Amino acid sequence: MGVWPYLDCDLRLYAVEVLRIVAIPDSFKGSLRAADVAASLASGARAGAAQVGVPVDVAALPFADGGEGALDAIVDAWGVVVREVATTDALDRPVVARLGVSPDGRTAVVEAADANGLPQVSDVPLEPLRASTRGLAPLVLAACDAGVEEIVLFIGGSATTDGGAGLLVGLGADLLDADGHAVAAGGGGLLRLDRLDLSGLDPRVRGLRWRIACDVTNPLTGPRGAAAVFGPQKGADPDQVRELDAGLARLARVLAHETVVDHDDRPGAGAAGGLAAPLVALFGAELEPGWEVVADAVGARELLANADLVLTGEGRLDTQSLAGKVVSGVRAMTPASVPVVALCGEVAVDDATLSAAGITLALSIARGPETLDELTAGAAERLADLALGVTRFYLTVTVEKDIL
Template identity: 55%
Template sequence: MNDRTALTPLTIVIAPDSFKGSLTAAEAAAAMAHGVQDVLGAAARVVLCPMADGGEGTLETIAAAWGVEPRSLRTVDALGRVRTARYGVSADARMGLIEAAESNGLPLVTDVLLQPQRADTFGVGLLARELLEQNVEEILLCVGGSASTDGGTGLLSALGVRFCDATGEPVPPGGGGLAAIVSIDVSELHPRARAVRWRVAVDVNNPPCGPRGAAAVFGPQKGADPHDIEALDAGLANLAAVVRSATGEDMRDRAGAGAAGGMPVTLVPLLGAEMVPGSTLVADAVGLDALLATADLVLTGEGSFDSQSLGGKVAVAVAHRAPEGCPVVVIAGRVALSAAETRAAGITAALSIAGGPATLAELQRHASERVRDTTAHAVALICPQH
């Protein structure tokens, strides 16, 4: 703790992710704030900064930080069916934000038989095209929750790129057509597509192909059977080879390029997109560093604090940005890391909201109250002089 008198309010920054299935990030932050006030009252200055990792909820989190309301556009889902999707534009109109799952998210196509070789990212491309038409200077693309494994070809097709077979004709949409691609025609690419900065939020380090690739690891949850996985993996390998021939950039084994069905395979070489951890992209967009600069205590949290948290999820990303010597406490539905692992990640302590034996349904039903109470326990321990 920084040196303070008992009369000087402590600055406590609250920056949690959502507790999936229970609380949004904003709801979790509010519950934590109540816990702080229960203990410190006026002796605390609470700064709320709900976070996200580039997946579900990122659009709302960043839009709220920007002080804007999401906009809507008529687009299509992963199977080409018309739907309305939301996107964001910063208050100064310089930055655009796409949460890809708004148009090609897996939940949007579960009302029919999943079609893993047909699903594509064309609808995401329509959102990107709209932002280019609005003259943004940068596009933040958050790709979590995708229903497709098309290597980003659908998105680029919406921007004017043609992925052609041996006859010079465009291949069918979706991952099933990737194996037939022999050339890429960018002559009709949107004129602003390479003029803007693209940052693609990824939350996995998988390569596009092979046993840890997009098809093998994530294909089954998108409805892919062994035959589909083999076809999709071969298609991504072929796409990567064609991209390498066209651009000189080899994405086949690039860590993180397997995110969202391999979208970075084309976006990085053809548009100059940067891959960044989702939590990093969100932290930059909401100005987290400035908020943390004067913090005396940082509270963060997520549904499950486990080994995946160490790979760039919100809690660890927040801890890495906290001022040196500032305590960081994680409040989580489940804590699966040891005290030593927690400290090694730069976190002072991690506390579970499960005060005793409880089912997941019980924890979800009473999540807000449990987050509030657990936060109060943490604050009372760390700030006893107040």
């Protein structure tokens, strides 16, 4: 930190530290990308500092909790362009998915839902027994072709419950029945699974470090498993849930035979329809909270460790925001003595709850009863205005307190 001369109305000269402000928000879904929100907050913070006459160092860092928008937040922070990869969706229809590669070429970032997500198949009736993760394989192989050492995989929003079987097949493995024939694609095909043949597996995938953004603790099977809890969201009726659960149980037994370790009850194995299970069992994948994975990828911890004021936010701040999403993650990474202010589209949490979560202040961009279209249209400007006011107030108080 440097110091700057502060001249008050009595012409007395004081030394005040240059303060660091970090703007680290989530996206406003359907309105602004995280990069746009961060830019608005940073612009407002600089304007507020200028009005007070205090020089500040303002950093804008788009952030995400591992759900939709994680890839965008990371590539924006890296300053790279996403690569497009031709692949297939959960129902084996052609689709283009995206891959991010770090500037040093060592890390690839994939949002699984780009290939096997529910939005890609929202135009047709869901087919929970047939939906497959095979479309992820071209993304992984493209990352291998790029020479990366690590894959960061965000697995939320899937339309599949095949236990990652499609991905394994796409990477060169064979999933065989008792007669040595390949089982059918999708979770329904797992009912006939007898063994794995990994001899054709692309050897590069075993050499990768796999990091999986996983915000659920569900096991692979059972009443809290992938099929029972998430299958209905993917179109499965009660009978199909039972079939999918039975198929995943067969997969668990085959994986246990292959690795001599039973991963069925492992917390998180049921994430994304069981996609996490074979990645952990066969490749040693690490399961981590989504915001922590994003934080490591963009260097958020180091930036926040030296902050004096933190501005964050998201479209709607509610109790879920304070339980493992962006706002709570930002608070967890920020020193306890540093104020964290959330600027949001809507604030649906009371002051007592915010205080208990360590959030200094939460403000909405709404200026009264307004429609969503009205809020969306002026969101960027309103965020900048809020950031201006918060920064001006904070710096005014800080300068007065720090006068020597």
